[in-house]
Amino acid sequence: xxxxxxxxxxxxxxxxxxxxxxxxxxxxxxxxxxxxxxxxxxxxxxxxxxxxxxxxxxxxxxxxxxxxxxxxxxxxxxxxxxxxxxxxxxxxxxxxxxxxxxxxxxxxxxxxxxxxxxxxxxxxxxxxxxxxxxxxxxxxxxxxxxxxxxxxxxxxxxxxxxxxxxxxxxxxxxxxxx
Amino acid sequence: xxxxxxxxxxxxxxxxxxxxxxxxxxxxxxxxxxxxxxxxxxxxxxxxxxxxxxxxxxxxxxxxxxxxxxxxxxxxxxxxxxxxxxxxxxxxxxxxxxxxxxxxxxxxxxxxxxxxxxxxxxxxxxxxxxxxxxxxxxxxxxxxxxxxxxxxxxxxxxxxxxxxxxxxxxxxxxxxxxxxxxxxxxxxxxxxxxxxxxxxxxxxxxxxxxxxxxxxxxxxxxxxxxxxxxxxxxxxxxxxxxxxxxxxxxxxxxxxxxxxxxxxxxxxxxxxxxxxxxxxxxxxxxxxxxxxxxxxxxxxxxxxxxxxxxxxxxxxxxxxxxxxxxxxxxxxxxxxxxxxxxxxxxxxxxxxxxxxxxxxxxxxxxxxxxxxxxxxxxxxxxxxxxx
Numbered sequence: 001x002x003x004x005x006x007x008x009x010x011x012x013x014x015x016x017x018x019x020x021x022x023x024x025x026x027x028x029x030x031x032x033x034x035x036x037x038x039x040x041x042x043x044x045x046x047x048x049x050x051x052x053x054x055x056x057x058x059x060x061x062x063x064x065x066x067x068x069x070x071x072x073x074x075x076x077x078x079x080x081x082x083x084x085x086x087x088x089x090x091x092x093x094x095x096x097x098x099x100x101x102x103x104x105x106x107x108x109x110x111x112x113x114x115x116x117x118x119x120x121x122x123x124x125x126x127x128x129x130x131x132x133x134x135x136x137x138x139x140x141x142x143x144x145x146x147x148x149x150x151x152x153x154x155x156x157x158x159x160x161x162x163x164x165x166x167x168x169x170x171x172x173x174x175x176x177x178x
Numbered sequence: 179x180x181x182x183x184x185x186x187x188x189x190x191x192x193x194x195x196x197x198x199x200x201x202x203x204x205x206x207x208x209x210x211x212x213x214x215x216x217x218x219x220x221x222x223x224x225x226x227x228x229x230x231x232x233x234x235x236x237x238x239x240x241x242x243x244x245x246x247x248x249x250x251x252x253x254x255x256x257x258x259x260x261x262x263x264x265x266x267x268x269x270x271x272x273x274x275x276x277x278x279x280x281x282x283x284x285x286x287x288x289x290x291x292x293x294x295x296x297x298x299x300x301x302x303x304x305x306x307x308x309x310x311x312x313x314x315x316x317x318x319x320x321x322x323x324x325x326x327x328x329x330x331x332x333x334x335x336x337x338x339x340x341x342x343x344x345x346x347x348x349x350x351x352x353x354x355x356x357x358x359x360x361x362x363x364x365x366x367x368x369x370x371x372x373x374x375x376x377x378x379x380x381x382x383x384x385x386x387x388x389x390x391x392x393x394x395x396x397x398x399x400x401x402x403x404x405x406x407x408x409x410x411x412x413x414x415x416x417x418x419x420x421x422x423x424x425x426x427x428x429x430x431x432x433x434x435x436x437x438x439x440x441x442x443x444x445x446x447x448x449x450x451x452x453x454x455x456x457x458x459x460x461x462x463x464x465x466x467x468x469x470x471x472x473x474x475x476x477x478x479x480x481x482x483x484x485x486x487x488x489x490x491x492x493x494x495x496x497x498x499x500x501x502x503x504x505x506x507x508x509x510x511x512x513x514x515x516x517x518x519x520x521x522x523x524x525x526x527x528x529x530x531x532x533x534x535x536x537x538x539x540x541x542x543x544x545x546x547x548x549x550x551x552x553x554x555x556x557x558x559x560x561x562x563x564x565x
Contacts, residue, residue: 028338032288035331042324052377055320063327063360067353070334074350138317138377 010043233263285339290445296328307486340437348433352424388472
């Protein structure tokens with residue numbers, strides 16, 4: 001009964017937050033609704049018995065991603081004239097160019113392979129054998145991440161490193177211009 | 179199933195009898211509703227006691243600062259002015275509730291509540307004693323980090339929604355400071371997690387002993403440094419001096435809560451003081467042996483629980499005193515110094531500690547420094563006997 005109530009509350013929170021995100025016009029309010037929705041998702045993970053995933057959901061999404069989104073809202077926007085060059089084209093094209101397509105497709109291939117590896121294993125697991133019984137999911141996750149899914153683990157860490165270096169390069173002041 | 183306060187109480191005959199009695203009386207399985215009821219009462223008590231401790235925190239802050247500045251401090255309300263926080267609370271409720279004309283009203287109402295929610299949610303895993311903890315979540319440490327980050331969002335939204343430049347600057351500073359300092363804090367927590375081999379607070383505390391020789395702070399040189407990294411990090415995360423840039427009163431009037439009045443302001447203040455208690459409790463549980471009593475005095479009985487609570491609260495309040503002491507001793511850092519301290523010093527040191535702890539566990543089988551020295555002393559006495 002406890003779990004059912006938790007499921008009901010989490011579902012309502014998730015759905016109401018998600019509807020709020022697309023319904024409101026103020027982008028800051030949308031961020032707060034997103035926060036509610038993400039907390040609801042953490043609650044859903046708890047009802048599924050995925051304790052570690054729900055705690056990480058709180059740390060990463062509630063603590064990190066929402067704050068970063070709000071920061072991004074604060075630091076962008078403003079004068080629209082800055083976004084276009086003198087011919088009226090967007091300076092940073094939203095649809096990308098040749099280089100970004102090349103890098104994007106390479107990343108896509110790596111991700112498809114690593115995610116596919118995980119998903120095939122899960123399908124295999126259901127058909128053949130019972131999942132190992134652990135009291136807590138933390139040990140299980142740790143074992144699987146460093147054995148079966150080490151490729152996905154490493155790929156995601158490389159992506160994060162790339163994002164970090166990219167952010168540092170973008171934020172670095174131009175050396176040539178005085 | 180995690181160990182919770184309900185599973186502790188179910189060890190007693192009376193409580194089990196009560197469960198049976200209610201079940202037979204109403205002819206249905208009442209354990210679900212009774213579990214909820216017990217949790218509700220326990221959470222109610224913990225939250226209220228913590229609110230009083232937060233209020234007493236403001237009194238302690240004023241009294242200790244008065245001592246340090248050769249003043250008397252509050253001494254009118256009650257004996258030694260100890261009821262000052264109640265008078266302040268009444269004053270806060272009676273004040274006019276002002277919302278700035280161009281404020282974002284919805285977020286203005288949400289922000290203080292988010293702060294308070296985050297802090298009170300983190301009380302669920304604070305280990306007061308082995309039995310009297312609301313729940314020993316098996317991912318307790320990660321949960322604590324997750325819910326306490328709600329405070330950062332509350333501070334930022336408070337700064338944004340009041341539509342004032344001082345508030346905005348304070349909110350921006352607060353949010354950036356909190357997410358930056360989360361990294362060294364998490365890394366130094368992980369060093370202890372590596373030693374204990376678990377993420378739940380009961381596992382972390384039970385891996386230590388009552389005597390200081392078995393505490394994690396004295397386990398090895400890395401955890402000794404790690405404790406100070408952790409403590410500096412949580413000072414910054416709770417926006418306490420010397421890291422109180424979000425409310426730097428000499429430059430930003432009062433920072434993110436400049437525009438807040440009445441009870442909303444009180445929510446921010448209360449959240450800050452309770453959060454200081456929470457992080458001090460986490461520090462004492464992770465590094466200073468938590469609720470462990472020397473020689474396990476009292477054992478599993480009620481007396482044992484009271485002694486354990488005394489042990490935990492003594493360490494926590496000593497750390498609380500240190501936090502206040504630091505506030506009235508050190509000058510405030512500049513913003514660039516703040517970021518330099520976090521990214522150039524604390525984060526590399528915490529990473530080094532984490533790797534060091536892992537190597538220590540791997541090569542020395544997790545034996546503490548004290549155990550190694552004692553082993554060496556014993557073997558040298560035995561081998562030196564022939565001289």
